[in-house]
Amino acid sequence: MPELPEVQTVLDGLEAAVKDRIIADLEGYYPGTVRLSPGLPQSCFPRRFASFERRGKYMIIRLEGDLALIVHLRMTGKLVWDPSPGEILPHERARIILDADQAVHFIDIRTFGKIILCRTEEIAEYLPDLGPEPLSNEFDKAYLATALAKRKAPIKNALLDQSLVAGLGNIYVLELLYRAGIDPRREACGLSSLQLGRIVKHTKEVLAEALAANGTSVSDFRSIDDKTGEFQNFLRVYQKNECPRGHKIEVVKQAGRSSFFCPVCQK
DNA sequence: CAATGATCCTGTCCGC
DNA sequence: TGCGGACAGGATCATT
Known part of the structure; x- marks a missing residue:
């Protein structure tokens, strides 16, 4: 569930905790x-x-001597900084051992998360085809118009495609579509220029707000020092019963995932 | 190339 | 109380 704001929050916390430190070892337990x-x-x-860099939902941690760690949390991955680590923790799948007997635990209930150690020149080979960063200038109305031109799938599904734009997941796609007033079931290539502009604007807006709030903590997202995000307090449709204007939220399945939307506000 | 569905995995929740 | 099943969901792979 970590999406761009959550990954950035974890990465920032990691950098603050271990910057200028030395990795003594990397252990895998799963x-x-x-x-x-x-x-x-x-x-x-x-x-x-x-x-410490982020690309989409990937963390790219460069090490001296041209090596890099690529970390993906997938759905349930967490990094937990621990100044006095002991036995392997429940669901601990890997551990970054630091100097001075400290550690960063990689906790991941559903085991989908990954840590890759490679040479810096190999980073691109280990990353999939990723679209532009949604907060970059490259992600604009013109780009979106071109990228969606032949997409007959629902706009919700298209925006979840990391090769189209990198970093969005279920929560932020639904939130930005609510803000943009667009029904998630709308055919991607059938949207007007005005609507594409609204998608770009509200993508950047919702991500910026979520970043400022240190991400969204639904279920169990935590930053590296175990702090919750705050953006769940600002969600307008995701797992809600009513939208901010008091209309009943509808839930449908799209590509196997739940879509929450307001049939009145979103057309 | 686009789109869909299965797959990976386990904790939680619901209904019977 | 307990058990089976649905669900959660990002990305990858195979198939259409």
Whole structure:
């Protein structure tokens, strides 16, 4: 469930906690969670953190000496900073051991999350085809018009496609479509220029607000120091019964996922 | 190329 | 009380 604002929040917290520190080791406790690029040096650690970036929902953590960690939380992944780690925790799938006997736990109930260790020149190979960052200038009305021109799928499904725009998930797509006044079932290529403009505007707006609120904590999202986000307090349709104007929210399944929308406000 | 459905996985919740 | 099933959902893969 972590989407762009949640991933950025976790990454910012990680950077604050471990910047200038040294990774002593990377341990995997669940098969497939940690993946090492073939042919890496015999011992990759100890090694110092160099930089912390986000691309879509991926965290890209560069290490000195041209290596990088690519971290994806998928649905239930969490990073938890721990100044005095002990035994393996419940659902702990991997652990980044730091110097001074500290650690960052990778907790992931549903085990879909991944940590990849690779050379910096291999980063692109380990990332899928990702569309523009929604907060960048590249994501504008003209881009969207071109990208959606042949998309007959519902606009909701198109916006969840990471190769079209990178970082949106179910919650923010539904929230931005409510704000834009567009029914999530509308055919993507059938939207007017005015509507595309509203999608761009409200995508940026809802993401900026969620970032300022440190993300949305539905179920169990936490930042790295276990703080909840606050944006759940500002949701207008996701898991709501009524929209802000008092209309009844409708729920439908789209591509296997729940879509919440207001049939009065969204056309 | 676009779209759909199955798959991965486990905790939680609902109905019987 | 307990159990089966639905559900949650991001990304990948296979299929149409």
